[in-house]
Amino acid sequence: MLSNGSSDLVQQLRARGAKRVALQFPEGLKRKALEYVAGLREAGFEVIVSGDPCYGACDLALDALAEADVLIHVGHAPVDDRPDVIFLAYAVDFELPVLDNALPLLQGKSTGLVTTVQHAHMIPAMEEYLRSKGIDVRVAAGRGRTPLRGQVLGCCFSTAIDTQADEILFVGTGLFHPIGIALTTRSRVIALDPLAGTAQEVSGEALLRRRFAVIEKARDAKSAGIIVSTKSGQARMHLARRLAALSPAAVIVTMQEVNPDELLNLGFGCYVNTACPRLAYDDQVRFPVPVLSPQEFEILCGTRTWEQYEIDEIP
16 A cells, blocks of 8 residues: 555655554545555554544544554645654545536636645646636635645635635535535535536535524523533634633533533533534534534624624634
8 A cells, every 4th residue: 555655655754763653544544544554564664553533634643643653644634743743645536527517507707726635636637627628717825724725624715715716616525615615705616526527506505594593592501511622633722711701601621522422411501612613514413402613602692693604614
């Protein structure tokens, strides 16, 4: 598995003086762990694998790293510059003509192009292809949590905003990212799944209706737990303290893993999520009581109006 770019990775590990290596994978790549283990062992390293859930570069396996010299985090772009962590890309290619499926839906004078980390290496080729079709395509430089050109995360859409384009073309799987882009940029968004070949215009209106219902349901709660993640890149204690000050019924709760059973056991009437923003939006149906985003809690407390609704991001 280490044949592609293996010499560079081995050089990085040896330059750090590593003998023990920890491996971490997101859920979709965990089954590839044994292939990486075999390659690293062949190169002379002792290897351990983190079996904990992994939700992104913000969720480093620090427990596994404590037993190793270096952590290799596979599948995400770096969010910091730790000398004991190597971020290893996992690129997914697709055929460029699939972009033709989105062309009939593009209407603006300019089109911003964004994608996920798996396809970010194809941004230059996508730019060239779209321009050859007469599209005024714009790609913003990466910054902060999205260091790659045109890269978006489920918690950060800055590269979509920075294009300043009339509309946005998102190339990737799933609808959470393009819905977040639509709510954040207030622009028209076209989502193209390059693996399925489907293209569609995406609106955030359905999500807004669901979130309005969650806020209204939370008005009956007599207590609110302000969730603070202890994960390395999700801990927003400063935000939690500010939110807790908005209501005497609010209590800060630290959690490593936010799951329905723990929320049920704690027994709060509602929760406010300052951990991974996707928890509130994607997993509400799994939770026993309303789970609000920070902005939604501000609406509940009267310090923000519904017209000022914003999707939660971690800059």
